[in-house]
Amino acid sequence: MPKPRKRLGGAAGPDNKGPAGKHTKTKNPAGALAAMGNSSPEKTSASKNCGKNLSSYWLMKSEPESRLEKGVDVKFSIEDLKAEPKQTACWDGVRNYQARNFLRAMKLEQEAFFYHSNCKEPGIAGLVKIVKEAYPDHTQFEKNSPYYDPSSKEDNPKWSMVDVQFVRMMKRYITLAELKTHYQAHKTTGGPLKDMALFTRQRLSVQTLTPEEFYFILSLEEKEPS
DNA sequence: GCCAACGTTGGC
């Protein structure tokens, strides 16, 4: 299942901060990030980050093909995200504690790969960024939602979601099969994907990526599919 | 549609 799909949410629902929406700082175009590779070794000099961004990159799974759950279609592809107002949607439906904790750790402007799961050709379709940090997932209280959780109380919500905004499509679709090929090779060679959660924590719908994993995957865009 | 992996539940 699903995972997380998202849904409407459109412009961050109710809260769409007026002004905020305005200055859409198109900042860090992921392309720039890709370009930098490891060229700018942030001065690891130290205390710079003071323990701040511990984990800055993410991978979020969603199903791009229609599938009914409790009579509701849980499909949500990256194209669906692009079609939302402001190309933004809330990432609802996460019902796994580890995945939820990752959602709660996400910070504004951090980037995530949008992964297509449970479909013909699973893989990474594009990049999104966090535009609203964790807040209660309203679907846990909706009896008709596939994600309804009767054990969760309004005064102490169990599940959280974030809002994500489309950044860009990958220059080419990076398939699971291709990632797996690298993962297997890296297990032997000690390469960047050797511990990738997609393979080591296979059922987790929201996962962290190390910078090494993130930039290695971005570098694949420039190469021929292996 | 099959089924392996793995998270959750609940009896004890």
Added chain:
DNA sequence: GCCAACGTTGGC
């Protein structure tokens, strides 16, 4: 708190 039964995820 152990662990078997059960349910879900998600590739194939």
